[in-house]
Amino acid sequence: MWDHEIKAMASSHAIIASSVFMATVLPAVFIQGFSVYGTHLLWLYSVTGAVSVINIAVFWLLGISQPTKKNTISYKLSRLVRSCLYLLLSCLFYHTVVVLYGAPLIESALETFSLAVLLTSLTTLRCLCVLGPNVQAWIRVFSRHGAMSVWDTSLQITVACSLIGAWLGAFPIPLDWDRPWQVWPVSCSLGSVIGYLTGLVVAPAWIHFHRKQLTYKCK
Amino acid sequence: MKRLPILCLLLWLCALFYVGIYLFVSGFLLVRLEVNRTSACDDVLQPSGAQRDFCGAKPRFRRTLLLVIDALKIDFARYDPANKTPRPYENKLPVLEEMTSLRPTHSRLYPFRADPPTTTMQRIKGFTTGSLPTFIDVGNNFASSAILEDNIIHQFGQIGKRLVFMGDDTWENLFPKKFQRSLPFPSFNVKDLHTVDNGILQHLYSTMVGEDWDVLVAHFLGVDHCGHRFGPDHPAMGHKLTQMDGVIRAVMERLQNDTLLVVMGDHGMTDTGDHGGESQKETDAALFLYSPTPLFPGPPSQSEPEVVPQTDLVPTLALLLGAPIPYSNVGQVLLPLFPADGQTEGAAVGLSQLEALWVNVKQVNRFLETYSSMARDIPSESLAALRAHFSRLSTAYLASSPASSPASSQELVESMQAYLTAVRETCRATWARFNPLKMAAGLVILALACLLCFLVSQASGALGAGGRGLLTVPVATAAAVAACAAAGQVFARGSVELAWCLAPAVFVSELVMLPKHWSGSAHHLLPPLLVAGLRCASLLSDSYVIAEGRVVTFLLLSLGLYVPVRLHWDGHLLPPPHDPQKPPAGLLPPPPPAAVVRRESCVLLGCLGLLVGGAYLSLSFHACREEQGACQPSPFLSPLSRMRDSRLKNLHYGLSLAALGLWTHLLRRWLRHYGNLNASGGAVLVARWALPLVAVCLGLHWAVSATPEDSFRNLAELIGVAQVALPRTAFALLGLGMVLLWADPLTVFLKTRDPLPARGSHAAAPPPPPRYRASTGISPHAELQHLIPQIYQRMRRSLEDSEQPAGREVDTRPAVEAYGLGTVYSAPLLLLCGLLGLGLLLLHPEGMAVSFLLLLLEMGALLHIHASAMSLAGLQGVHSSDFSVPWTPVVLWSLASSQFFHATGHLPTFPSIQWAAAFVGFPGGHTGTLLPASLVVLNTFSSHILFAVACPLLLFWPLVCEVRGGGGGGGGGGQGQDEGEDAVMEMRLRENPQQFSSALLQLSTRYLTILGAQVLASVCAAAVLRRHLMVWKVFTPKLMFETSGFLVSSVFLLVGVSLVLRVDLAVGRWFRRLLPDSSR
Structure with missing residues (x-):
């Protein structure tokens, strides 16, 4: 029934995942001394940028987000402004949460904020792309019966995977192995990106294998 | 309600854990008693037993120079001329080889074998006492690390040698005031290769040429630090060893004829530069002896010892310098000398x-x-x-x-x-x-006890009905098996060892109990148990144990955030949408009012915010472990009297006072809000008077102890008296309060609307209205509206139930109002908690008052989160008929208790024990050891104690908060069908004694399971990693703290549970007394 949609999702996810790889590989070709650990923040920004751009492009091209009721310029502008505001708020929110989880408050605030930006691009931006600047809908999506389309389900899966990845990424930090990836926030950002990639792979597969059980309310 | 069986079952379960812990610890921890006797010159040790002054004879050497080079491995000291491409640490001390070959009667190089644990402090202890230190040397040096056992430094001092020391400041702690001149340098910073060595070198030569010393100890740390930092195979090690070579040469040049030079390493190092374990690389150090006069009868012969044990240095040195051999030495003299x-x-x-x-x-x-x-x-x-x-x-x-x-x-x-x-x-x-057999037995018994506890908690509903016969079989088998084991031992060996009687007995009884409770249902418990499992797993890694405070906070926050996420996922957090897709009308209850759901969600999220904020703030009260390099201990940990800046001092004092006041106020406010402050019984007396009085004592005590010594000189006597009297008064009040609380735990005030009918003794003359009005909190009207009528309902119903013939006259009978009946169980428990908290706070530094307040707030937040989560789930159809507490809050509770262990400035290490607690109220010291030990235990495990005592609150809180969900808005309509039934708060427990007892049992066993699992994990860590480098530094102290914490927690959990049972008994009596009385 949703074979078409699942295929679209799989291909779009493949594009996004490859964009993450490109964002890792390409700068290494062009920039001297680029590495994931060494110039971590650079890598982080490049992944953030790539994921954001590709996400927006893919979802805009696919036309997933709900059709807007009004089509005036001012309405679109207000949506844009609200989206930006939400992104900023989400960055601040993630920053606060990460600090509460034990990240240093003052020193390496830039690293913490970069991680928050990455998490925002992996989760909030996707919410924006799929659901539009509508917090009510965001909250609604993350409940058992909240998903109203396969895209909502995939959103659930990728967001959960990214966040769990970031959470798991904090585990190796206290270990005394003195590895370059234990430095804050390398393991967390790596964890969230790996979690995100996992989510991208898992989401279409899971939906495909559970398509019999999935029933969505009409939009 | 079955009181005795519950208590017995819990006791039995605890006993299983205790036996397992006892077995493991007795096999793992080696205890040696310190013999606190010293040798003296006139000891009858002389040949032929003749009485002669031992020290009178002229010794062979008048002076000795002890050059300790930390971690001087034997491989560093050897010289191999054939080795053309030496590694950085090889062939760097040619002086030793030169001397032994050039002057064979003057010098000798031996491998010097240390006994594990190969850590510097233990080694210094070893080669000065001549004994084999174990992990715990039981002595009476309770509060300091000073060596009280007889040792060679002491003996040298006794015979009048002048001792000079320079180098590693560990010596200064081990031998305080033993040295005439001492130049200690900080040994702490492992990264610093030169401070200690250069400090010694500045003074060593000038001291040597002087005449004012007989024994000179110089302890170099550079080699050890270099090993820790770079490992042995590094050019820096080569430089360091070359420097030492120069030092030895320079020292030899300045030696006089009557001086003995000893160059020694205290331990070796592994290839990575670490030490502490028992591999040969760590134990084999170098020992080099030299004297300008001939030291040995001849060149090295066949009879030379291949390896010199480290203990042998003590008797040799003692006899060479004419001192008595230290009392507890077990080494033997080095014969070739x-x-x-x-x-x-x-x-x-x-x-x-x-x-x-x-x-x-x-x-x-x-x-x-x-x-x-x-x-x-x-x-x-x-x-x-x-x-x-x-x-x-x-x-x-x-x-x-x-x-x-x-x-x-x-x-x-x-x-x-x-x-x-x-x-x-x-x-x-x-x-x-180690005794591996005992360790294995302890491990198995602990694991089975954990499993049993888990199964009991899963199947406690069935157990509630089981009754008294439940325990007889296991106890009887245990007794029988123990007797058999004892008899067998008597026959086989002629003596009985307690451990081997207990082990089979407990094992068999566990096996007997297991199948009874075996049930395969394990659902709905993945995430909380996953978090608990992570917590246990974290005990297996030294890094996580070192960072435990943060790890626990991290897990607590994770599980705390999981609660609303899960609720939302299940669709319970938000009010259901207005257009439900046609529910089967008959099955589902009508959707709850959105306002109630929204309010509960707000409470939940607000409390979550409080929890998160409290947890984050609590991080700033942590102390620092030695292993955490860049860590500053919390400024709140140092007592006020040490603070220099008077403005800061006042600020801290004010902050502590505010926290103390808030602690007291919050407790009283809660009690007043639920109408528990109206009666005139013992418990209420405690809440009204003892609690504030103790708080006042505490505040005064802090003020007195914080006054600087020199100010108020004329009041010094008064201050001295106050320092003793104030804490003792507080202790006495607390003791009295607890006794009163136990004797009369009811906080129910009975009022009849009609004062005319005669009553018995239970209610004295009805108090005048102002008295209860004044004490019904800030909103007496709201209180009267939503509290009293419901309790009245309950009273009326119970009157009806028991008085069937008179039931018809309900309306005409004088109505009874009972204040505080709704929180009759939780009020005494909370009060006990508050009292205990104040008492424990007294044992802490003043600044910890803020941390204790955070503890109370976090406890409240956890309870409210639990209550809101329960009621939100309950509001939307998932109605659990029994009172069982799910795993999530229990795991949160145990995590919070670990969290506040750290947030009250404690650490699972021995140096961090707050010994000052033993002297609160006893500034002059103690005569016995029981009282100071228990004070220190109370101080150390205060968070464990508070959370364990308050654990049953998890059961009561959803009932206490229920009135808010249903009653506050529209007269109890929200709850659904029967408003009269729902509004009776904790009286619901009394109505279902069966479920009450099983829920209580379940809650306690769940808490015990989690605590037990933690103990099991740290026991496993100690057993599996017993060869680990960090076993004596990290895992063993952690094991000790975890097991002691378990003992304390379980005891206080039993205290809390038995208080609940005591209240239940009292409530039962109260009802029985009331009913015939009212029917008159």
Whole structure:
């Protein structure tokens, strides 16, 4: 029934995942001394940028987000402004949460904020792309019966995977192995990106294998 | 309600854990009693037993220079000229080889074998006392690390040697005030290779050429730090060793004829530069002896020892310098240093081999006798063999004359050496070996106990109905098996060992109990148990144990955030949408009012915010472990009296006072809000008077103890008195309060609307209205509206139930109002918690008041989160009929207790124990050890205690908060069907005694399971990683703290549960007294 949609999702996810790889590989070709650990923040920004751009492009091209009721310029502008505001708020929110989880408050605030930006691009931006600047809908999506389309389900899966990845990424930090990836926030950002990639792979597969059980309310 | 069976079952479960812990610990931790006796010059140790002043004779050496180079491995000291491409650490000390080959009678190099644990402090202890330190040396040096056992430094001081020390400041802690001159340098910073060494070198040569020393100890740390930082295979190590080579050369040049030079390493290092374990690389250090006068009778011969045990240095040095051998030495003299028996005339002064050995043997024998009379851990058969050996030796020695043949004296020497080696080996076998069998038994029993606890908690509903016969079978089997085991031991060995009676008994009884409770249902418990599992797993890694405070907070926050996420996922957090897709009308209850759901969600999220904020703030109260490099201990940890800046001091004092006041106020406010402050019983008296009075005492005590010594000179006496009186008054009040609370835990105030009918003794004359009005909180009207009518309902119903014939006259009978009946169980518990909290706060530094307030707030937040989550789930159809507490809050509770263990400035390490707690109220010290020990235990485990006592609150809180969900808005309509039934708060428990008891049992066993799992994890860590580098530094202290924490927690959990049962008993009596009375 949703074979078409699942295929679209799989291909779009493949594009996004490859964009993450490109964002890792390409700068290494062009920039001297680029590495994931060494110039971590650079890598982080490049992944953030790539994921954001590709996400927006893919979802805009696919036309997933709900059709807007009004089509005036001012309405679109207000949506844009609200989206930006939400992104900023989400960055601040993630920053606060990460600090509460034990990240240093003052020193390496830039690293913490970069991680928050990455998490925002992996989760909030996707919410924006799929659901539009509508917090009510965001909250609604993350409940058992909240998903109203396969895209909502995939959103659930990728967001959960990214966040769990970031959470798991904090585990190796206290270990005394003195590895370059234990430095804050390398393991967390790596964890969230790996979690995100996992989510991208898992989401279409899971939906495909559970398509019999999935029933969505009409939009 | 079954009170006794619950308590017995819990006791039994705890006992299982205790036995497991006891078995494991007795197999793992080696305990040696310290013999606090010292040798003296007039000890009868002389040959032939003649009374002679031992120290009077002229010793061979007047002075000695002890050059300790930390971690000087034997490989560093050897020199191999054939090695053309030496590694950085090889061939860097050529001076030793040069000397031994050039002047073979003056110098010798030996491998010097240390006993594990190969850490510097233990080693210094080892080579100064001549004993084998175990993990715990039980002595009475309770609060300091100073060596109180007899040691060579003490002996040198006794015979009038002038001692000078320079180097590693560990010595200064171990031997306070023993050195005439001391230049300690900080040993802490491992990254710093040069401070200590350069400090020593600045003073060493100038001191040496002076005449004001007899014994000079210089302890270099550079090699060790270099190993820790770079490892041995690094150019820096080469530089360091070359520097040491120069130092040894320079020292030798300045030596005088009457001086003995000892260059030694205290331990070796592994290839990575670490030490602490028992591999040969760590234990084999170097020992180099040199003197400008001939030291040895000849060049190295066949009879030279291959390896010198570290303990052997003490008797050798002592006899060479003419000091008595320290009392607890078990080493033997280094024979090549003493002239053989025939050559006594040649070597002018000093003891011959035979004499030295005899002195040594007599001293060791004396120590063995003393020790075996104090402790029983040396096996009796080997003790008897050693005694026989000694008596043979002594007859042989006394029979031998100076003129006897060299062959027979050689035989005697060998026999004496054999004796000394045998004693040493016996002691090592007793003190330095694990008992793997006991460890395994303890591990198995603990694991089974955990499993059993888990199963009991899953199946407690069935157990509630089980009744009294539940425990008889296991207890009876245990007793029978124990008796059998004891009898078997008597037959086999003639003696009974307690451990091996307990182990089979408990094991069998566990096996008997297991199948009874076996049930395969394990659902809905993944995430909380996953978090608990992570917590347990974190105990297996030293890094996580070091960072435990943060790890626990992290897990607490994660699980706390999981609660609303899960609720939302299940669709319980938000009010259901207005257009439900046609629910089957008959099955689902009508959707709850959105306002109620929204309010509950807000409470939940607000409390979550409080929890998160509290947890984050609590991070700033942590102390620092040695291993955490860049860490500043919390400023709140130091007592006010140490603070210099008076404005800061006032600020801290004000903050502490505010926290203290808030603690008291919040408790009283809660009690007042629920109408528990109206009655005139013991508990209410405590809440009204004892609580604030103790708080006042506390505040005054802080003020008094924070006053600087020099100000208020004329009030010094008063201050002295106050320092004793105030804390003791607080202790007395607390004790009195607890007794009163136990004696009369009811906080119910009874009021009849109609004051006319006569009453019995239970209610004295009805108090005038202002009295209860004044104490019904800030909103008496709201209170009257939503509290009293419901309780009245409950009263009326119970009157109806029991008084069937009179039931018809309900309306005409004088109505009864009971204040505080709704929180009759939780109020005393909370009060006990508050009292205990104040008492424990008294034992802490003042700044911790803020942390305690955070603890109370977080406890409240957790309780409210639990209550809101329950009621949100309940509001939307998932109605659990029983009162069982799910795993999530229990895991949160245990995590919070660990979290506040750290947030009250404690750490699972021995140096971080707050010894000052033992002197609160007893500034002059103690006579016994029981009182200070219990004060320190109370201080250390205060968070465990508070959370364990308050654990049953998890059961009551959803009921306490229920009134808010249903009653506050529209007269209890929200709850659904029967408003009268729903509004009776904790009286619902009384109505379902069966479910009450099973829920209480379940809650306690769940808490016990989690605590037990933590103990099991740390026991596993200690057992599996017993060869780990960090076992003595991280895992063993953690094991000790975890097991003691479990003991304390379980005891106080039982206290909390028994208080609940006590209240239940009192409530039962109260009802029985009331009903016939009211029917009159």
